Amino acid sequence: MRAALISAIILGLIAVIAGAVGVFYLVGGALGVIAQALFGAAYIGVAVANAHTLLLVLVMILASLLTLAERKWSALMQDRIGPNRARFAIPGLSKLDLAGLPHFLADGIKMLTKEDFVPDAASKGLFTLAPMLAFAPVFLLFAVVPIAPVVTAADIPGIAGLAGSLGVSAAFPVSLHVIPNLEIGLLYVFAFASLAVYGTALAGWSSNNRFATLGSIRAASQMIAYEVALGLSLVGTMMIFGSLKLEDMTAGQSAGLFGGALPAWGIFLQPIGFLLFFVASMAETKRAPFDAPEGESEIIGYFVEYSGMRFGMFMISEFVEIVVLSGVTVAIFFGGFHLPLPPSWGAEAWLASQFGSFGLAVVLGLAFVLKVILLCWVQLAIRWTLPRFRYDQIQSLGWKILLPIGLGNVFVTGVLLLLDESMDWLAIAGLAQLIFVIGLTALYPSKKPTTIRHSGRAASAQPAMPHGH
Amino acid sequence: MAHDSHHETELAETTANLSWYQKLYVPEVLRGLAVTTRHFLGNLFGNRDESTDVLYRKGSLGNQVATIQYPEERMPYPEGYRGLHRLVPRDDGKPRCVACYMCATVCPAQCIYIEASEYSDDPIEKYPTSFVIDQLRCIVCGLCVEACPKDAIRMDTYVHTPPEYSREGFVYPIERLLKGPAISYPSDPWVKREDSKQPEHQHFPLHDLAKHSTAPVAQNEPLPQGENHPPQPVFAESDFQK
Numbered sequence: 001m002r003a004a005l006i007s008a009i010i011l012g013l014i015a016v017i018a019g020a021v022g023v024f025y026l027v028g029g030a031l032g033v034i035a036q037a038l039f040g041a042a043y044i045g046v047a048v049a050n051a052h053t054l055l056l057v058l059v060m061i062l063a064s065l066l067t068l069a070e071r072k073w074s075a076l077m078q079d080r081i082g083p084n085r086a087r088f089a090i091p092g093l094s095k096l097d098l099a100g101l102p103h104f105l106a107d108g109i110k111m112l113t114k115e116d117f118v119p120d121a122a123s124k125g126l127f128t129l130a131p132m133l134a135f136a137p138v139f140l141l142f143a144v145v146p147i148a149p150v151v152t153a154a155d156i157p158g159i160a161g162l163a164g165s166l167g168v169s170a171a172f173p174v175s176l177h178v179i180p181n182l183e184i185g186l187l188y189v190f191a192f193a194s195l196a197v198y199g200t201a202l203a204g205w206s207s208n209n210r211f212a213t214l215g216s217i218r219a220a221s222q223m224i225a226y227e228v229a230l231g232l233s234l235v236g237t238m239m240i241f242g243s244l245k246l247e248d249m250t251a252g253q254s255a256g257l258f259g260g261a262l263p264a265w266g267i268f269l270q271p272i273g274f275l276l277f278f279v280a281s282m283a284e285t286k287r288a289p290f291d292a293p294e295g296e297s298e299i300i301g302y303f304v305e306y307s308g309m310r311f312g313m314f315m316i317s318e319f320v321e322i323v324v325l326s327g328v329t330v331a332i333f334f335g336g337f338h339l340p341l342p343p344s345w346g347a348e349a350w351l352a353s354q355f356g357s358f359g360l361a362v363v364l365g366l367a368f369v370l371k372v373i374l375l376c377w378v379q380l381a382i383r384w385t386l387p388r389f390r391y392d393q394i395q396s397l398g399w400k401i402l403l404p405i406g407l408g409n410v411f412v413t414g415v416l417l418l419l420d421e422s423m424d425w426l427a428i429a430g431l432a433q434l435i436f437v438i439g440l441t442a443l444y445p446s447k448k449p450t451t452i453r454h455s456g457r458a459a460s461a462q463p464a465m466p467h468g469h
Numbered sequence: 470m471a472h473d474s475h476h477e478t479e480l481a482e483t484t485a486n487l488s489w490y491q492k493l494y495v496p497e498v499l500r501g502l503a504v505t506t507r508h509f510l511g512n513l514f515g516n517r518d519e520s521t522d523v524l525y526r527k528g529s530l531g532n533q534v535a536t537i538q539y540p541e542e543r544m545p546y547p548e549g550y551r552g553l554h555r556l557v558p559r560d561d562g563k564p565r566c567v568a569c570y571m572c573a574t575v576c577p578a579q580c581i582y583i584e585a586s587e588y589s590d591d592p593i594e595k596y597p598t599s600f601v602i603d604q605l606r607c608i609v610c611g612l613c614v615e616a617c618p619k620d621a622i623r624m625d626t627y628v629h630t631p632p633e634y635s636r637e638g639f640v641y642p643i644e645r646l647l648k649g650p651a652i653s654y655p656s657d658p659w660v661k662r663e664d665s666k667q668p669e670h671q672h673f674p675l676h677d678l679a680k681h682s683t684a685p686v687a688q689n690e691p692l693p694q695g696e697n698h699p700p701q702p703v704f705a706e707s708d709f710q711k
Contacts, residue, residue: 001516002514002515002516002517002529003514003515003530007514008513033653073509074506076509076512076513076534077505077508077509077512078508079512079533079534079535079536080534080535080536081517081534081536081538159653180615210628225532275495297587364592381505381506382498382502384503384505385502385504385505386498386501401612437495437496438499440490440493440496440501441495441496441500444490444496
């Protein structure tokens with residue numbers, strides 16, 4: 001009963017996302033045609049449309065829904081129900097909890113109407129600037145992530161007619177990608193990701209509060225420490241795909257390994273690189289298990305003096321970071337918008353022949369968004385599974401473990417690439433690592449917590465066996 | 470330097486008990502994620518067990534949600550739970566209370582206020598013209614029930630004090646306290662009177678049974694509840710609201 005209902009809701013949401021991807025293409029094509037007619041440059045219109053549909057609609061809606069999802073999903077992981085008491089005061093709707101959806105609207109209203117408090121001793125200018133500096137860089141990161149492939153505008157239904165009525169050509173490319181063809185690609189990601197540290201550092205410093213300062217110092221040192229590992233973790237993928245551009249990496253992952261039996265995804269070629277990148281960027285998002293800068297049980301964190309929507313900016317930037325991290329990870333390690341099927345099956349060519357290039361693009365865009373949502377879920381699951389690391393553990397993990405492994409990974413990847421251009425050796429090494437970890441996880445006998453040690457003696461001592469025997 | 474070395478040994482001790490497998494950390498994280506995922510999927514797709522009678526609830530498909538949706542779902546109170554007071558009525562609908570002040574005297578919180586009077590046509594017993602319990606002062610100790618010689622006040626409602634908008638609302642007058650079915654005993658003076666319409670034996674049908682039985686109590690058949698010993702009435706919070 002409930003299983004069928006939940007499955008139906010999930011299928012409905014997938015249909016909504018597919019429709020949204022189609023609408024994004026339509027808006028991009030339409031604005032492109034208008035820009036073509038006005039300025040003679042369609043790419044301006046497409047970029048403006050993408051900046052709005054992808055950043056303001058897709059990322060912001062995903063991020064604000066994640067604020068609800070975090071509470072609802074964590075409740076399910078902990079055998080609770082989660083928030084369900086906010087209701088719409090409309091007859092017919094007031095009896096339904098709507099999966100807690102009214103809570104996220106109520107949260108927005110609460111944030112916006114709360115007192116906007118600025119401490120007397122705070123540095124007013126920096127105090128105002130800090131939430132913006134924390135929010136803007138992570139928000140901009142998504143601009144380089146390619147969400148769906150390039151389509152000729154004429155292939156989008158209705159656009160050719162619109163272009164004809166305006167008397168312009170509809171031969172320009174449309175893709176769901178805010179800044180296509182950005183050569184620096186990943187460097188842009190690193191540059192803006194490292195800017196986020198200013199927001200947190202300034203927030204703590206300008207609050208003129210000891211706890212906030214402590215939190216911001218923790219945040220700054222943690223984020224700077226992990227940037228090194230973050231950069232090193234992706235060097236392997238840069239070498240493999242020979243580019244810094246995320247769309248080149250996505251295109252490279254549509255190739256096949258072992259003659260097309262396995263998609264050439266980054267996770268198969270660079271499992272260690274993936275692990276390093278995921279850990280390092282989770283540390284960059286300052287979420288559990290790396291949430292020592294917030295540390296709500298010891299210091300309240302760098303935003304302790306913030307209230308209302310200023311605090312909301314810090315909170316929403318955390319969730320935007322989750323979405324962005326998922327997007328970048330999908331683009332680099334999980335095949336971008338390509339379907340999770342072996343390339344030898346030719347699924348994408350079949351889709352293109354059946355539904356045209358626009359239909360294929362919508363399916364691929366849907367695949368990308370679903371992968372992003374799945375990775376968001378993985379991040380939340382990690383956050384609700386692991387306890388917080390101690391501060392010295394965070395630093396030693398970053399410097400003593402991730403950094404040497406990252407260096408070793410670069411070296412091994414280089415050697416394997418030199419030995420074999422077709423990347424099959426690299427894939428064998430990667431698959432061996434994955435199988436080792438998964439096999440160890442599944443097969444290693446788990447230690448059951450049956451014996452309680454009351455003294456220093458080993459817990460495995462035989463019971464009922466006298467020592468003098 | 471000494472401090473540093475001490476710190477190092479402390480850390481070494483905390484990691485000394487870990488096996489090489491645990492030191493790898495990643496497999497253990499994956500196992501932890503498997504546990505989280507199992508709970509997530511079961512609780513997402515399974516039906517919740519809505520029975521509040523059990524503590525360890527199991528729904529379908531491994532749903533283990535333990536939440537009780539409070540005002541709609543309630544855990545049953547245990548036997549003997551001291552709930553909201555009630556005054557027990559007698560057959561004619563008046564309270565059994567004879568205004569003896571025993572409860573008001575024993576009450577450690579002094580939350581019972583009684584004004585006594587006499588029936589104009591009946592000089593035998595008194596009755597309360599006013600019997601007020603301040604539920605905000607009451608500490609729910611149950612001493613008033615112990616003290617009462619007439620079984621006139623009970624705390625067997627299994628209802629706790631419902632919320633009110635004002636302090637005055639928590640001061641319960643006699644109209645809000647007089648609840649439940651009528652109860653009479655052979656020893657009641659209003660029953661012993663000659664003009665009583667109800668003969669003595671009718672009021673305590675268990676009397677003879679108890680007198681003549683010599684078997685251990687546990688072996689007896691469950692005693693039939695007499696007409697004047699009605700089963701435990703069931704109350705709701707709304708019964709006590711103004």
